[in-house]
Amino acid sequence: MSTAPRPGVVPFTERTPRVAAARALSRRVGRQRAGRFLAEGAQAVREALTWPGEVHELFVTEAFADRDTELRGLAADRGVPVSPVTDRAMAGLSDTVTPQGVVAVCSLVDVPLAEALSGAPRLVAVLVGVADPGNAGTVVRVADAAGADAVVLAGDAVDPHNGKCVRASTGSVFHLPIARAPVDDVLAACRAAGLCLVAADGYAEDELTPATDTGPTAWLFGSEAHGLPDEVKSAADVSLRVPLYGKAESLNLATAATICLYASAWARRASH
Amino acid sequence: MSTAPRPGVVPFTERTPRVAAARALSRRVGRQRAGRFLAEGAQAVREALTWPGEVHELFVTEAFADRDTELRGLAADRGVPVSPVTDRAMAGLSDTVTPQGVVAVCSLVDVPLAEALSGAPRLVAVLVGVADPGNAGTVVRVADAAGADAVVLAGDAVDPHNGKCVRASTGSVFHLPIARAPVDDVLAACRAAGLCLVAADGYAEDELTPATDTGPTAWLFGSEAHGLPDEVKSAADVSLRVPLYGKAESLNLATAATICLYASAWARRASH
Numbered sequence: 001m002s003t004a005p006r007p008g009v010v011p012f013t014e015r016t017p018r019v020a021a022a023r024a025l026s027r028r029v030g031r032q033r034a035g036r037f038l039a040e041g042a043q044a045v046r047e048a049l050t051w052p053g054e055v056h057e058l059f060v061t062e063a064f065a066d067r068d069t070e071l072r073g074l075a076a077d078r079g080v081p082v083s084p085v086t087d088r089a090m091a092g093l094s095d096t097v098t099p100q101g102v103v104a105v106c107s108l109v110d111v112p113l114a115e116a117l118s119g120a121p122r123l124v125a126v127l128v129g130v131a132d133p134g135n136a137g138t139v140v141r142v143a144d145a146a147g148a149d150a151v152v153l154a155g156d157a158v159d160p161h162n163g164k165c166v167r168a169s170t171g172s173v174f175h176l177p178i179a180r181a182p183v184d185d186v187l188a189a190c191r192a193a194g195l196c197l198v199a200a201d202g203y204a205e206d207e208l209t210p211a212t213d214t215g216p217t218a219w220l221f222g223s224e225a226h227g228l229p230d231e232v233k234s235a236a237d238v239s240l241r242v243p244l245y246g247k248a249e250s251l252n253l254a255t256a257a258t259i260c261l262y263a264s265a266w267a268r269r270a271s272h
Numbered sequence: 273m274s275t276a277p278r279p280g281v282v283p284f285t286e287r288t289p290r291v292a293a294a295r296a297l298s299r300r301v302g303r304q305r306a307g308r309f310l311a312e313g314a315q316a317v318r319e320a321l322t323w324p325g326e327v328h329e330l331f332v333t334e335a336f337a338d339r340d341t342e343l344r345g346l347a348a349d350r351g352v353p354v355s356p357v358t359d360r361a362m363a364g365l366s367d368t369v370t371p372q373g374v375v376a377v378c379s380l381v382d383v384p385l386a387e388a389l390s391g392a393p394r395l396v397a398v399l400v401g402v403a404d405p406g407n408a409g410t411v412v413r414v415a416d417a418a419g420a421d422a423v424v425l426a427g428d429a430v431d432p433h434n435g436k437c438v439r440a441s442t443g444s445v446f447h448l449p450i451a452r453a454p455v456d457d458v459l460a461a462c463r464a465a466g467l468c469l470v471a472a473d474g475y476a477e478d479e480l481t482p483a484t485d486t487g488p489t490a491w492l493f494g495s496e497a498h499g500l501p502d503e504v505k506s507a508a509d510v511s512l513r514v515p516l517y518g519k520a521e522s523l524n525l526a527t528a529a530t531i532c533l534y535a536s537a538w539a540r541r542a543s544h
Binding site: 141144172209244 | 410414420448514523527542
């Protein structure tokens with residue numbers, strides 16, 4: 001593998017300009033400025049390297065390079081440079097307490113709203129004002145699993161390129177289109193794409209059941225702390241609550257989204 | 273409210289014997305020895321105080337006591353003593369970085385296996401070797417929401433009284449019977465209770481669909497890291513995988529459990 005670190009090559013340190021530039025990507029402003037973000041860990045890096053978008057560079061610790069049999073091969077196939085870094089440089093690039101030792105510098109994954117909703121989508125997850133990156137990433141993973149056509153982050157939401165979000169998505173940020181836009185634009189675009197706007201609302205009168213079929217659907221999910229804003233609930237075509245059969249007072253965002261998205265995925269398949 | 277801290281009452285410190293004894297409950301061995309555990313935060317404490325089991329004492333910070341309008345009333349109604357503690361004492365009792373300022377000392381919630389499975393259960397969640405307390409607590413919450421009759425922790429699993437587990441359950445540990453037992457005993461008892469043993473296995477040939485109806489069901493879930501042990505898969509009556517419609521390689525434990533438990537809850541209601 002021609003891009004493998006050669007014996008005797010001195011690893012980059014945290015002061016090497018390319019490492020310092022990559023480190024700036026751990027902050028939102030740095031990502032916006034550079035149009036790049038960091039995907040960390042073997043799984044995310046593997047998904048990045050099999051993604052059609054651009055991967056600019058891999059940084060690996062020597063310990064990771066020693067045990068890796070796969071990623072440097074994938075990188076070589078795509079002509080992505082692989083640079084060894086010191087453990088300390090990796091710690092600066094990593095968002096975790098115990099870094100796995102591999103990070104990819106990627107172009108941002110998000111696409112314009114119109115592109116995310118092109119091609120007659122059947123199932124879309126819209127997160128309105130969801131600020132927690134772990135929750136957002138988990139929903140991206142579930143949306144991917146349920147075969148959703150896109151995830152849209154509406155309003156003042158988390159950056160999907162946030163390290164915790166990328167990690168919680170376990171690579172799913174590379175699997176389906178993700179867009180970010182103001183709430184009104186998102187609702188209008190979903191409607192224009194022929195999607196039924198369905199608000200997931202724990203206080204809704206109507207219950208989601210396996211018999212529910214809303215056709216091509218944009219599910220609207222609010223933040224765990226505040227739920228959906230009233231104006232979004234009013235704008236929705238339908239409001240549905242996930243039934244609670246026991247004594248639990250509520251579901252967390254990821255759980256509710258899981259039930260809603262799979263119910264839609266199943267309804268669509270049942271109606272064929 | 274007679275049990276409210278009176279002005280001039282000196283709050284307990286971390287060296288007060290009752291506080292020191294409660295602090296020992298943050299460790300598994302301390303909980304086993306005392307037969308008690310700590311439920312932290314307003315939501316968990318509220319659920320504890322409306323639970324039929326025994327609550328021995330509440331510790332509150334002065335800041336919490338000043339703004340609390342509900343919990344001391346509930347405690348007074350049940351004759352549960354409420355003791356003010358210093359912020360430092362609370363920090364020692366708390367499992368979180370920013371304690372809410374209220375902790376309840378409760379008797380352990382778990383019951384014998386036979387008791388958990390009594391009364392012709394229809395839906396039971398069995399966690400085999402699940403070590404992560406956050407995952408376990410989230411599944412307890414989902415099982416509660418789906419109307420499960422019990423949660424059973426089989427084999428070398430997390431203590432359901434672990435602070436992170438209690439918190440992730442958002443009080444659901446107080447809502448449905450929880451039992452702990454060796455794997456073989458759990459499988460035998462589920463069978464004896466007339467439950468179909470259904471292994472949730474990402475590699476199973478058969479797919480879970482809304483048409484799946486396994487009757488009264490014990491879902492068997494493995495750990496996120498290792499899945500179900502082979503001997504448990506072999507012992508199951510049925511193995512089912514949650515379908516992945518997109519490019520996601522897998523689902524996390526809580527997501528998979530959500531889909532499985534709600535599918536069963538819905539199948540049961542559809543068959544009536």
